[in-house]
Amino acid sequence: MKGKSRYVLLGLLAEQPLSGYEMKKIIGIRFRFFWDESFGQIYPEIKKLFEQGMITLSEEMSQVRKKKVYQITPLGMRSLKEWLKTAPEKETLRLEILLRVYFSKYGEVSYLQNHLASFKEQHQNDLNQLQLFKQELLSIPDPDQNHRDILQVIEFGIKANQAYLDWCEQTQHYLTNKIVKQ
Amino acid sequence: MKGKSRYVLLGLLAEQPLSGYEMKKIIGIRFRFFWDESFGQIYPEIKKLFEQGMITLSEEMSQVRKKKVYQITPLGMRSLKEWLKTAPEKETLRLEILLRVYFSKYGEVSYLQNHLASFKEQHQNDLNQLQLFKQELLSIPDPDQNHRDILQVIEFGIKANQAYLDWCEQTQHYLTNKIVKQ
DNA sequence: GGGACCATGTAAATAGTTACATGATTAA
DNA sequence: TTAATCATGTAACTATTTACATGGTCCC
Numbered sequence: 001m002k003g004k005s006r007y008v009l010l011g012l013l014a015e016q017p018l019s020g021y022e023m024k025k026i027i028g029i030r031f032r033f034f035w036d037e038s039f040g041q042i043y044p045e046i047k048k049l050f051e052q053g054m055i056t057l058s059e060e061m062s063q064v065r066k067k068k069v070y071q072i073t074p075l076g077m078r079s080l081k082e083w084l085k086t087a088p089e090k091e092t093l094r095l096e097i098l099l100r101v102y103f104s105k106y107g108e109v110s111y112l113q114n115h116l117a118s119f120k121e122q123h124q125n126d127l128n129q130l131q132l133f134k135q136e137l138l139s140i141p142d143p144d145q146n147h148r149d150i151l152q153v154i155e156f157g158i159k160a161n162q163a164y165l166d167w168c169e170q171t172q173h174y175l176t177n178k179i180v181k182q
Numbered sequence: 183m184k185g186k187s188r189y190v191l192l193g194l195l196a197e198q199p200l201s202g203y204e205m206k207k208i209i210g211i212r213f214r215f216f217w218d219e220s221f222g223q224i225y226p227e228i229k230k231l232f233e234q235g236m237i238t239l240s241e242e243m244s245q246v247r248k249k250k251v252y253q254i255t256p257l258g259m260r261s262l263k264e265w266l267k268t269a270p271e272k273e274t275l276r277l278e279i280l281l282r283v284y285f286s287k288y289g290e291v292s293y294l295q296n297h298l299a300s301f302k303e304q305h306q307n308d309l310n311q312l313q314l315f316k317q318e319l320l321s322i323p324d325p326d327q328n329h330r331d332i333l334q335v336i337e338f339g340i341k342a343n344q345a346y347l348d349w350c351e352q353t354q355h356y357l358t359n360k361i362v363k364q
Numbered sequence: 365g366g367g368a369c370c371a372t373g374t375a376a377a378t379a380g381t382t383a384c385a386t387g388a389t390t391a392a
Numbered sequence: 393t394t395a396a397t398c399a400t401g402t403a404a405c406t407a408t409t410t411a412c413a414t415g416g417t418c419c420c
Contacts, residue, residue: 084289088278096270103193107266163345
């Protein structure tokens with residue numbers, strides 16, 4: 001669990017100079033289905049990266065907006081590359097919906113049905129956005145030659161969300177039957 | 183992100199009296215693929231639940247081992263039921279492997295292949311254990327009439343892990359091709 | 365006797381969220 | 393003019409991990 005946020009920021013800056021706000025936006029859109037960072041983490045982390053010489057302020061800073069655009073340094077690039085060598089930790093996930101199903105014996109079915117419907121809706125949205133993002137990626141030029149890599153990330157999201165939706169339907173049928181049987 | 187650990191503990195105690203150590207074990211085995219709690223969270227949370235009258239010490243305490251077995255109180259049961267009504271928050275997940283793929287342009291393919299192989303192995307293990315657990319659940323008596331609920335939780339794990347493994351194979355092929363093309 | 369596991373707990377550190385503070389710009 | 397969004401940051405709080413401390417039991 002130690003200091004992964006910094007590598008997300010370094011990774012984003014490896015491609016192009018960005019401000020903290022912009023990085024947050026990219027994470028919120030592109031990484032939304034597998035990662036998240038809050039401003040409360042981003043800005044202090046930027047401060048540290050700057051102090052350590054991993055990033056510097058770019059010339060491209062906007063004077064109109066009080067925007068601070070950063071770029072990665074060779075030191076930051078080396079640090080990113082070193083991190084990419086290390087083994088990822090076992091992923092953290094906490095699926096509260098499964099806790100609800102597990103303990104559903106102690107609650108009312110109708111509540112669980114609501115929870116399930118909103119879970120399904122959320123992941124249907126995720127899936128739609130991922131499919132849109134995929135189309136978009138395939139239709140634009142690929143100057144940095146990394147679209148295929150990004151596509152693989154999207155593919156993960158598509159497969160996972162399809163599995164979730166599949167499970168939702170199955171569980172909804174199960175719950176409907178459960179009520180009939182009562 | 184607030185206080186979900188307590189409901190995991192209450193949920194487990196709703197079925198049978200347990201000690202902190204036993205709860206940790208159950209979470210570590212049965213919830214392993216979608217939830218985790220450490221002792222550093224479990225024991226302080228038990229203390230709070232006890233002080234708030236949500237749980238009490240059970241008679242079933244072992245004298246041999248210095249074991250403290252807790253049972254849920256009517257107050258604790260009400261609290262659990264109230265929680266089951268509330269909407270679950272959007273799940274947290276952090277899939278470091280996807281970060282590695284996304285930024286793979288800056289690293290060496292062979293490292294990513296190693297990371298992917300170990301990710302695949304982990305989830306193959308998860309899948310195997312879930313399938314075993316499913317068989318076990320279907321073959322034993324179901325006095326509390328909640329095996330079907332638990333089965334749905336297992337089904338989620340099976341579907342999700344199958345999707346992950348599917349993605350792993352696809353990504354491994356992609357990486358192999360990538361090397362050939364170089 | 366030693367290693368694996370049972371068993372409970374605390375302390376320190378790190379991670380992460382949420383609320384707050386401030387102010388500019390854009391577009392309806 | 394007002395709401396949304398851009399933009400940066402800090403402070404307080406909450407959550408979570410990791411390391412430490414302690415000691416028992418079981419079995420080889």
